[in-house]
Amino acid sequence: MPKQTFLNLNPAKQEKIAKILLDEFSANSLLDANVNRIVKAAGIARGSFYTYFEDLDDAYRYSLGQVMKSIHGSLAATNPYQATINFIETVQDNPYYNFLSNYYVVDEAILEAHHREQNGLDVAQAQADVPKWLAEVAVHHLIRQYFMAPAEKEQILQLLAALNEWQTNEA
The missing domain is CATH 1.10.10.60 (Homeodomain-like)
Known part of the structure; x- marks a missing residue:
């Protein structure tokens, strides 16, 4: 910071x-x-x-941090899966698209490697709220997958829709 x-x-x-x-x-x-x-x-x-x-x-x-604050502030949805669907459907028009593409394709791995060297895996956080942790991991993976392979957008959206339906049925 x-x-x-x-x-x-x-x-x-x-x-x-x-x-x-x-x-x-x-x-x-x-x-x-x-x-x-x-x-x-x-x-x-x-x-x-x-x-x-x-x-x-x-x-x-x-x-x-500035980019994520802006993006997360604009994602108003009832659950993380629907928010991610909304995000992926509109991300190509997002002014941060190139920044995000660099982040998910290259920069995230660099930052993650440095973070793990310093802090390790936060198992306690994951165990505290397993459904929330799973949702975070799933949506993050699918957003990254979109930036790695934009041609797979429709398949990613279908998977998110299935996760959204599953969460709705679990609630």
């Missing part, structure tokens, strides 16, 4: 940097993103970047 110096910037400068980060991570995977392009586009010194963020991964996590 950003450092306090970033949070203390005036809102216009924060927004400008956030947009530049989003543009960089939409055009490039985390493996190909470049601090030099970011600081040049933002008109800031390289050292300033590091007063705002620990490193490129930190800046990426900030952008990811």
